[in-house]
Amino acid sequence: MSTAPRWITTPITPDLLRGALDLERTAHGLLPHRLPARARAQCTDGLLAMAEAQPSGVRLALRTRATVIELDALRTRRVYAGAPPRPDGVYDLVVDGRPAGQARVDGGNxxxxxxATGSARTRSGPVGTARFPALPDRLKDVEIWLPYNEMTELVALRTDAPVEPLPDRGRPSWVHHGSSISHGSDAAGPSTTWPAVAGALGGAELTNLGLGGSALLDPFTARALRDTPADLISVKIGINLVNTDLMRLRAFGPAVHGFLDTVREGHPTTPLLVVSPILCPIHEDTPGPSAPDLDELAAGRIRFRATGDPAERAAGKLxxxxxxxxxxxxxxxxxxEDTNLHHLDGRELYGDADHAELPLPDRLxxxxxxxxxxxxxFAALAFGSGGPFATRRSPV
Structure with missing residues (x-):
């Protein structure tokens, strides 16, 4: 006969979370943010608000003997009218550094x-539960990576044994900023986005400031990087500036300089890696903006197209x-003058041969x-022998 667990409810406090820059108390619980409140107050863009509140790279980090863990959460998931449902967000369980299961929550907003129109509407729903049973009965390090593609309000944490915050493991802290590709779209889960994979292989503690649609050289993002403790920093710049058609070449160069100047105010000698865009054929030689391909959308598929004219490069279009x-x-x-500043061509991460084998499903x-x-x-190029992050790597 099975015996119900004797539950211990542990308050979700900042020392149990990694990867968030701010935590907001809501009517339901705790909402992790990946930009500080001051930055959020300086921009009213709805896409940025959604992206920074989707907790890519944020995880609960515990040490416990628990054999069952339950996490109550209220999700807010995004769907596109007329298109097939997007996959639900998943919670990845990692035990002693190894993948140990996935879970989902029901309900939510x-x-x-x-x-086609850019309009949006929200329908409210109930709190759900992610459950991880049958864990090994021993003291272990546990991480629960939150969905990268759903806003997640953390409501309650229950276990059948006490938990404590995961101690500092002596790993270098790596802060990365980029676009939706760094944010995670369309990875299999939150612990397998490319920055999460690279951080695990490189033995680094990741803070992922990949912000879908919002890697736009914003000064408030530069200040967030400046003010966040870091042993290693990388910034991946480019695709969002093209697919929003935000600026011209005249503004781009000074904006990059200003962004890097601000980061350097807080991290004057930290290894800083600037990564250019991965291959994206629709925008290699054609400016933005990007737009949904309405013919594909009518067929129930999400694909994007470039709407600019290659001739416009002469006028400074990016x-x-x-x-x-x-x-x-x-x-x-x-x-x-800055010997700790480095460059990586993004096509070394994903280039022509990769596109031939693994084409971009939605073209972005x-x-x-x-x-x-x-x-x-990235782990091999940045953390490997001779890479810009190699001397700061701690043993895994």
């Missing part, structure tokens, strides 16, 4: 977005090719296999 050249030039110029975002490949390559 639903944000429906109409890609393409990925233009951005790569300019980033390489800027880093080369600055590195003459890599799939789960490509995420893993990119993470493995």
């Amino acid at each position: 639903v944000l429906t977005v109409d890609l 393409t990925l090719g233009v951005i790569r050249e300019e980033l390489a030039r800027i880093v080369r110029l600055r590195a003459a 975002h890599p799939d789960a296999d490509a995420h893993r490949r990119m993470g493995e390559r």
Whole structure:
């Protein structure tokens, strides 16, 4: 006869969480944010608000003998009108550094977005529970990685044995900023986004400031990087500037300099790696903005297309090719005095051969296999022998 667990409810406090820059108390519980309140107050863009509140890289980090863990959470998931349902967010369980299971929560709020008009509406729903049973009966290090693609309000944590915060393991702290590709779209789970894979292989504690649609050289993001403790920093710049058609070449160079200047105010000698865009054929030589392909949407598929004209490059419109050249030039110029500043061409993570084998499903975002490949390559190039992060690596 089975015996019901004798539950211990542990308050979810900041010392049990890693990867968040701010925690907001809500009517339901605790909402992790990946930008501080001051930054959030400086921009009213709804896409940024959604992206920074989706907890990519945020995880509960515990040491416990528990054999059962339950986490109550209220999710807010996004769906697109007229398109197939997007996969539910998943919670990844990692025990002593190894994948140990996944769970989902039911219920929650639903944000429906109409890609054709840009309108959105929200339907409220109940709290759900992610459950991890049959864990090994021994003292162990446990991480529960929260979904990268759902806003997640943490409501309650229950276990059948006491928990304590995971102690500092002496690993270097790595803060990474990038676009939705760094955010996680469309990885298999939160612990297998390419930055999470790279951090695990490189023995680093990741704080992921990949912000879907919002890697736009915003000054408040630079200040967040400046003010966040870090042993290692990387910034991946480019695709969002093209697919939003946000600025021209005249503004881009000074904006990159200003962004890096701000980061350097808080981290004057920290290894800082500037990563240019991965291959994206629709925008290699064609400016943005990107737009949903309405013919594909009518057929129930999400695909994007470039709406700019290649001839507009002469007037300063940005393409990925233009951005790569300019980033390489800027880093080369600055590195003459800043020996801890480095550059990585994003096509070394995902290039022509990769696209031939693992094409971008929606023409913008890599799939789960490509995420893993990119993470493995970044780990080798950045954390491996001779890489810019190699001397700061701690034993795994």
